[in-house]
Amino acid sequence: MADLDYQIVEDVAKELYIRALCDLPPDVREALKKAHDRETNPTAKEIFKAIFKTIEVADKNKTLICQDTGLPIYMVKVGSQFPWNGYQIKERLAKGAERATREFPFRGSSTHPLTRINPQTSVGEGLPVVHYDFDGENDYLDILMIPKGSGSENMSTMKMFYPAHGISALKKFVIDTVFETGANPCPPGIIGIGIGGTADLVMKLAKEAIARPVGQRHPDPQIAEMEEELEEAINSMDRGPMGLGGKITTLGVHIETAYTHITQNPIAINTQCWPARRARAKIYPNGNVEYGY
Amino acid sequence: MATHHLTTPFTDEAIRKLQAGDIVYFDGTLFGIRDLTQIYMFDQNHEPPVSLAGMPCIHTAPSLKKVGDKWEKICVGTTTSTRMDRFSPDLIGQYGVKAIIGKGGLYEGSLKAMQEHAAVYLAIVGGSAALETQQVEEVEEVYWEHLHPEALYKFRVKDFGPLTVAMDSHGRNLFEEVKEKTRRKLPEIYKRLQIT
Numbered sequence: 001m002a003d004l005d006y007q008i009v010e011d012v013a014k015e016l017y018i019r020a021l022c023d024l025p026p027d028v029r030e031a032l033k034k035a036h037d038r039e040t041n042p043t044a045k046e047i048f049k050a051i052f053k054t055i056e057v058a059d060k061n062k063t064l065i066c067q068d069t070g071l072p073i074y075m076v077k078v079g080s081q082f083p084w085n086g087y088q089i090k091e092r093l094a095k096g097a098e099r100a101t102r103e104f105p106f107r108g109s110s111t112h113p114l115t116r117i118n119p120q121t122s123v124g125e126g127l128p129v130v131h132y133d134f135d136g137e138n139d140y141l142d143i144l145m146i147p148k149g150s151g152s153e154n155m156s157t158m159k160m161f162y163p164a165h166g167i168s169a170l171k172k173f174v175i176d177t178v179f180e181t182g183a184n185p186c187p188p189g190i191i192g193i194g195i196g197g198t199a200d201l202v203m204k205l206a207k208e209a210i211a212r213p214v215g216q217r218h219p220d221p222q223i224a225e226m227e228e229e230l231e232e233a234i235n236s237m238d239r240g241p242m243g244l245g246g247k248i249t250t251l252g253v254h255i256e257t258a259y260t261h262i263t264q265n266p267i268a269i270n271t272q273c274w275p276a277r278r279a280r281a282k283i284y285p286n287g288n289v290e291y292g293y
Numbered sequence: 294m295a296t297h298h299l300t301t302p303f304t305d306e307a308i309r310k311l312q313a314g315d316i317v318y319f320d321g322t323l324f325g326i327r328d329l330t331q332i333y334m335f336d337q338n339h340e341p342p343v344s345l346a347g348m349p350c351i352h353t354a355p356s357l358k359k360v361g362d363k364w365e366k367i368c369v370g371t372t373t374s375t376r377m378d379r380f381s382p383d384l385i386g387q388y389g390v391k392a393i394i395g396k397g398g399l400y401e402g403s404l405k406a407m408q409e410h411a412a413v414y415l416a417i418v419g420g421s422a423a424l425e426t427q428q429v430e431e432v433e434e435v436y437w438e439h440l441h442p443e444a445l446y447k448f449r450v451k452d453f454g455p456l457t458v459a460m461d462s463h464g465r466n467l468f469e470e471v472k473e474k475t476r477r478k479l480p481e482i483y484k485r486l487q488i489t
Contacts, residue, residue, distance in 0.1 A: 042294045046316050046455045047418050054421040067356065067370025067422040106368065107356050107442075151373060151396070151419060172488045179475060183397050183468055184373060186419035233482050237475045242396065242416060244457050245314075245471045275420045 005287060006088040009141075012281045012289055013096020016145035017072055017122075018104055020279035021064050024055055025293035028251070028276045031214040035188055035248040044246025051241075051274060065275045068149030069106045072097040072128035075146070075211065081139035083285055089141070090130060097121075097128045109150070131204060140290075141283040146211055151273060152185035158194075158203055158268035170195060170267050171230065177269050178234050178250070183243025186273035188251050190214060191234065194268040197258035206270035209254035211278055213293070218255055227253045241274070251276070296455075302347025303391040305411040311458045313465035317415055318454035322433075323394075325353045325446030327372065331380035333440060341445060342436050346389035349415070352377060352396075354442040357432060364432040369448070370422030373397040374414070382406035398459055398468040407462050414460035416467075428453045 032055075036048040058065045074093050078084055101108045101122040108120040110127050122128070135142065157177055161169050174193060194205025217224040231253040240246025251274070260266060282290045294314050299307055301321030311317065324345055333339050352374050356367035374381075374395030381403040384390045391412050393399065396419040407413060417425070434447040459467040482488075 043314050043316070043457055047457070050418040050421055050424060050455050054418070054424040057427050058423040061423070061427075063423050063426070064368050064370075065423050066420040067354075067368045068372075068420075105356075107354075149420075168486075168488045171486045172483065175479070175482060175486070175488070179472075179479065182472060183416075183419075184375075186396070229486065233486055236482060237478060239471055239475055242419060242457070243471060244416060244459060244467055245474075273420050 003083055003085065004283070004285065006085070006092050008283060008287055008289065009089055010092040010096045010099070012143060012283060013074065013093045013145070014100040014103070015291070016143060016279045016281055017097055017100035017147060019291065020145050020147050020277045021069055021106065022058055022062055023279070024058070024065060024275060025213070025278055027213040027215065027293070029055065031251040032274065035251055039246055039248050041240055041246035043244055044240045044248065047241040047244070064106060065277065066149060066273075067107060068151065069101070069109060069122065070147035070149040070153070071110060072122055073131075073146045073148055073207070074128055075131045075133070075144040075208070077133045077135045077142040079138040079140045079142070080134065080136045081285065082141050084141065086132070093128055093130055094123045098123050139285055142280065143283070144211060144278060144280045146207075146278045149273060152189060152271045155181040155185045155271045156203070156206070156269065158199065158206075158266065160199065161265040161267060162263065163265055165265060170265065173267055174230055174269060175233060178237065178239075181271065182239060185271040187239065187243060188241050188248045189274050190272040190276050191230070191250050191253045192270040192272060193253065193255045194270075195255060195257045195266070196260040197266060198260070199266060201258055202266040202268040203270065205256040205258060206268040209256045210270055210272040210276065212254045214252045214276065220257075223255050223257060227255050301349065303349070304347070308391055308411045308413055308462050311413050311461055312463070313458050313461045313467045313470070315458040316454065317456045317458060318452050319349070320451050320453070321449070322348055323448045323450045323453060324348055324350045325355060325369070325448060326350050327352060327354045327443040328377055329440050329443035330437070330445050331377055331384070333437065335380050335383060339437070341388065343434070343445070343447065345384070347391050349392035349394055350384060350390050351394040351417070353446070355446060356442070357435070364435050366426055366429055366432055368422050369426045369429050371396055371417045371419065371425065374399055378403055385410050385412045394456060398466065404460050404464060404466055407460055408464050411462045413458055413462055415456035416459035417456055
């Protein structure tokens with residue numbers, strides 16, 4: 001099998017960053033419309049109208065929805081029949097993210113954690129964040145890109161509970177976190193929850209949860225029921241869009257789970273803002289590229 | 294809930310008419326400031342080279358591009374205000390700023406200054422940079438250029454909004470009121486979720 005031209009991966013990585021920042025996924029648009037229809041608070045209704053106008057301007061001018069272009073995160077799934085060079089993929093994702101930043105151009109947010117120097121590239125040591133997974137069914141390379149801005153990412157939290165705390169402690173942690181973070185993560189967005197795994201895995205699960213199309217339920221009915229229950233509870237808080245009051249505080253609660261240790265029950269929350277930005281591409285072994293969400 | 298269309302500079306009388314929960318749109322001048330701008334002003338004692346009296350200030354670090362002598366807008370968006378709370382009472386009291394625009398709100402000291410000097414906090418819709426950028430007609434001036442993207446910016450705006458009066462000059466703070474209402478609901482929510 002011939003090796004892939006990795007320039008394709010670089011170009012796709014660049015294109016995905018730009019697409020994610022400018023073109024809101026259809027499920028998010030739909031969820032926002034439904035939320036507006038259910039909303040009764042007049043101030044909240046005005047906020048929704050501004051949100052729709054923003055999306056319209058971004059569509060018309062092919063411009064950024066939000067100025068916070070965030071840090072680039074790529075979730076890569078390699079098909080079992082896909083001929084791949086992992087090192088090349090990693091290098092090209094970084095190059096593509098950097099080219100998007102310089103060539104679009106938009107503000108780069110990646111900064112050295114101690115000197116706080118910002119090279120205006122969106123990348124740097126450890127960036128972009130890349131998560132790899134493998135897929136036995138398909139032959140393509142699936143790349144999901146999520147730019148994550150600071151307003152919502154700063155509200156991330158995790159806690160290692162013990163089995164004795166029970167499910168009740170997990171639910172309380174979610175409700176209390178949403179209460180405390182209030183207006184900061186630009187609600188109404190998606191509340192991504194990870195349950196189980198290890199300290200590092202649980203946060204990755206929460207991140208995968210925000211990347212799921214809005215309203216798509218977990219296949220396990222018990223988890224799906226917990227999603228619905230928490231969603232209803234959060235929307236009964238009346239914090240509303242931007243924390244200024246209203247019926248709709250979240251567009252959806254998504255939970256991802258993993259088995260954990262017998263002595264542990266970790267939970268992580270990663271909140272997504274209302275512009276729940278993401279873009280996807282599938283690269284086939286023959287070099288064809290298919291874009292989606 | 295009333296909707297107000299204002300023009301800068303804002304008079305005390307116009308500001309006192311604004312009630313928490315009202316919606317505001319305005320035309321005219323808008324100054325852009327951020328963390329570093331205010332550190333430069335207040336901690337390093339630099340007087341602004343232009344009067345801010347009667348004007349609104351927005352918390353922003355805009356993406357601009359300089360073409361010859363002119364600055365052109367690329368993207369103007371708004372950041373969280375709470376980080377800059379400690380500068381806000383002086384912005385209002387010392388420099389006569391009439392409206393602070395941002396997201397997330399400010400604290401008690403800023404609310405007191407708003408009551409005393411007739412000023413308001415106007416909450417913008419976070420994440421709506423595309424719309425804001427369109428409402429900025431021109432970047433008229435960039436002062437303290439060496440601080441860019443946290444310099445002092447003078448924008449000319451048209452129909453800038455919608456902005457929610459989140460903290461008014463009568464001592465009301467909508468963020469706190471909404472939070473307090475939720476706090477009272479928490480026991481019932483815990484009960485429903487069988488949280489013990």
